[in-house]
Amino acid sequence: MRNAHTFRLAVPLLIAALLAVLAFMQSFGFDTVPAILAKGLQPATFPRLITGLVLVLAVMAFIHDLRHPPESPTGLPNVFYLSVLLLAIFGALVAAGLFLLALMAATLGASLLWGERRPLVLISLALAPLMAIVLFDIVLEVRFPRSPLLNLYYRWS
Amino acid sequence: MSDLLLSGLSALSDPDLLLLIVITTLAGTVIGVLPGLSGTTGAALALPFTLTMDPISAVVVLATIYGSSTFAGCITAILINTPGTSASATTCLDGYPLARNGEAGRAIGVATLSSCFGGVISVIFLLFAAPLLAGIAYQFGPPEYFALAVFGLSMLATIGGGSAAKNLIAGCFGVLLSTVGVHMMTGVERYTFGSGALYDGIGFVPVMIGLFGIAEFLRQSTELGLKRNVIGMRATRLPSWADLRRIRNTVLRSTGIGTFVGVLPAEGATIASMISYNEARRHSSNKQNFGKGEIEGVAASEAANNSAVGGSLVPTLALGIPGSPTAAIILAGLLAQGVQPGPTLFNEQGNLLSALFAALLVANFLFILVGLGGARFYARITQVPVPILWPLVFMFSIIGAYAIRQSVFDIYVTLAFGLIGFLMQRYGFSVVSLAIGLVLGVMVEQRLGQSVAMFNGDWWLMFTRPIALAFFILTFLSLAGPLLAAWRHRLKRSSRHHRHEREASS
Numbered sequence: 001m002r003n004a005h006t007f008r009l010a011v012p013l014l015i016a017a018l019l020a021v022l023a024f025m026q027s028f029g030f031d032t033v034p035a036i037l038a039k040g041l042q043p044a045t046f047p048r049l050i051t052g053l054v055l056v057l058a059v060m061a062f063i064h065d066l067r068h069p070p071e072s073p074t075g076l077p078n079v080f081y082l083s084v085l086l087l088a089i090f091g092a093l094v095a096a097g098l099f100l101l102a103l104m105a106a107t108l109g110a111s112l113l114w115g116e117r118r119p120l121v122l123i124s125l126a127l128a129p130l131m132a133i134v135l136f137d138i139v140l141e142v143r144f145p146r147s148p149l150l151n152l153y154y155r156w157s
Numbered sequence: 158m159s160d161l162l163l164s165g166l167s168a169l170s171d172p173d174l175l176l177l178i179v180i181t182t183l184a185g186t187v188i189g190v191l192p193g194l195s196g197t198t199g200a201a202l203a204l205p206f207t208l209t210m211d212p213i214s215a216v217v218v219l220a221t222i223y224g225s226s227t228f229a230g231c232i233t234a235i236l237i238n239t240p241g242t243s244a245s246a247t248t249c250l251d252g253y254p255l256a257r258n259g260e261a262g263r264a265i266g267v268a269t270l271s272s273c274f275g276g277v278i279s280v281i282f283l284l285f286a287a288p289l290l291a292g293i294a295y296q297f298g299p300p301e302y303f304a305l306a307v308f309g310l311s312m313l314a315t316i317g318g319g320s321a322a323k324n325l326i327a328g329c330f331g332v333l334l335s336t337v338g339v340h341m342m343t344g345v346e347r348y349t350f351g352s353g354a355l356y357d358g359i360g361f362v363p364v365m366i367g368l369f370g371i372a373e374f375l376r377q378s379t380e381l382g383l384k385r386n387v388i389g390m391r392a393t394r395l396p397s398w399a400d401l402r403r404i405r406n407t408v409l410r411s412t413g414i415g416t417f418v419g420v421l422p423a424e425g426a427t428i429a430s431m432i433s434y435n436e437a438r439r440h441s442s443n444k445q446n447f448g449k450g451e452i453e454g455v456a457a458s459e460a461a462n463n464s465a466v467g468g469s470l471v472p473t474l475a476l477g478i479p480g481s482p483t484a485a486i487i488l489a490g491l492l493a494q495g496v497q498p499g500p501t502l503f504n505e506q507g508n509l510l511s512a513l514f515a516a517l518l519v520a521n522f523l524f525i526l527v528g529l530g531g532a533r534f535y536a537r538i539t540q541v542p543v544p545i546l547w548p549l550v551f552m553f554s555i556i557g558a559y560a561i562r563q564s565v566f567d568i569y570v571t572l573a574f575g576l577i578g579f580l581m582q583r584y585g586f587s588v589v590s591l592a593i594g595l596v597l598g599v600m601v602e603q604r605l606g607q608s609v610a611m612f613n614g615d616w617w618l619m620f621t622r623p624i625a626l627a628f629f630i631l632t633f634l635s636l637a638g639p640l641l642a643a644w645r646h647r648l649k650r651s652s653r654h655h656r657h658e659r660e661a662s663s
Binding site for chain 1 (some may be wrong): 205206208209319320321322323325326329330332333336340342343345346347348371374375378379381542543544545547548549551552553555556559560563565568569572575576580583584585586601602605606607608609610611614
């Protein structure tokens with residue numbers, strides 16, 4: 001039981017240390033430049049310094065956690081995992097070039113997922129991204145990534 | 158200084174600027190009262206809007222949102238026992254019990270007046286201290302800036318209540334993220350993995366929006382069943398003379414603490430309010446009432462968190478070192494406008510600074526109108542259902558992240574840091590540390606490189622420079638201070654224990 005708890009404490013710190021090790025190793029792939037260009041530090045020196053510091057701190061944090069164990073976080077509800085899935089679907093739709101549709105689906109989806117059932121509210125939320133995009137386009141002159149729905153708007157405007 | 162004050166007052170003769178201050182004060186108040194939406198998120202979301210503005214309007218918008226959202230957190234803290242912002246967490250302790258005893262109006266009145274007083278004093282301090290600090294900063298060379306930035310990073314250890322080492326790890330990862338992209342000095346690619354989107358590095362704003370907006374969106378999904386009941390309130394009322402006499406010393410002390418803590422790099426309103434609350438309890442003759450509805454507790458928390466706003470802008474403007482997470486956004490906003498904070502700012506951008514001072518002063522006086530007149534209305538805003546509010550916040554987060562550089566890649570950065578931020582908070586790593594590490598990282602590396610070059614590789618010569626040495630000593634104290642204090646406490650306890658044993662045996 002105690003071992004399981006210790007392992008749970010160590011996982012986030014192990015991930016941090018692993019990321020630091022990866023970043024440290026990656027730094028060996030950086031080009032070196034002549035000393036006159038480097039102005040005191042080679043491009044790899046500073047990242048190595050920081051990653052080394054992360055490793056030392058990870059060990060310190062682990063020792064601290066062993067002495068003063070933090071409370072284990074409580075379990076997450078299913079709706080959280082579904083919300084993360086929604087973000088992943090949103091990202092996939094954006095990657096597929098469907099920015100506006102992705103945003104409409106995400107606002108509508110999140111609201112539905114979180115318990116909203118009133119049709120008028122859901123329709124308003126689905127249309128909200130369109131209004132926001134028009135606002136950003138007109139006021140801030142932001143050009144959004146082209147997608148079938150946005151092309152219709154840009155052609156119209 | 159008097160020039161800044163005069164031009165600040167003349168800036169207020171511009172009706173457009175005044176209108177902008179009023180609108181952003183009201184908007185900042187809405188952000189502040191909505192639980193989960195902090196001033197940092199609000200400023201990050203407002204940043205894209207400021208890009209089309211002139212630098213004066215942009216900085217006024219960001220600073221006013223910062224001030225008003227910090228103030229507004231007290232309304233929900235008192236009426237629904239949920240701090241609108243983390244800086245108002247200590248206001249709940251006494252504000253809510255007062256509200257439950259039918260004294261919500263009195264509590265909000267005291268909170269409003271304390272906030273206004275703390276805010277105004279800190280703006281006046283900002284007016285005098287920032288140019289003074291900027292004057293001193295003329296003597297800073299690369300070693301001093303490096304030492305200062307390291308001191309700023311060391312302060313991350315004390316952010317939040319978690320493990321200092323974990324906070325520092327988060328700060329280090331922020332610094333590491335700042336190295337992504339093409340190295341400015343040498344043109345060497347670092348951590349780009351061949352992706353063109355990473356050549357310019359990782360954008361600060363998408364990371365901030367992810368860490369504070371999307372991470373909070375995910376956190377809200379775990380608290381959907383939470384019910385918030387608004388306590389009824391007839392009207393807010395100004396504190397009585399008896400109340401004023403009772404809170405006078407507390408407000409003065411808390412304003413001093415708040416301003417000082419605000420000036421410290423990276424420390425912000427939340428820590429200021431916690432320290433002030435504890436100090437108020439320590440000095441009060443009504444110690445036993447704290448936590449049960451003590452008006453001094455409300456005054457201490459609110460005077461401190463609002464005075465930290467002005468304080469945090471001192472190092473931000475004078476040195477380019479953010480005094481708080483929201484000040485880091487303001488710094489990003491200034492840089493996006495092509496305004497470089499630092500000593501020269503006071504000579505080159507006098508108008509901008511005077512408008513900033515004026516905006517904060519006006520906003521602080523507007524708090525009285527908002528607090529006394531609009532508290533009931535703002536309390537109703539907190540009843541906006543989570544399934545409506547947070548999908549909209551998500552939408553604005555994504556559009557805001559995209560709008561800064563009009564880059565789809567920034568959307569992915571925002572989503573990724575949303576998830577990372579949520580997991581970091583869950584496992585005790587501070588997201589504020591990551592954000593501030595990202596802001597300070599470039600300065601740390603650049604100044605370290607310059608210092609090493611300056612001393613022909615003999616970097617230890619940095620310790621021979623008095624100002625740099627002073628900052629290194631402060632860094633040591635800020636890191637070792639808590640350990641030394643704990644060790645001293647243990648030593649005292651064991652000597653007391655031995656003394657008792659000796660007395661018992663004799």
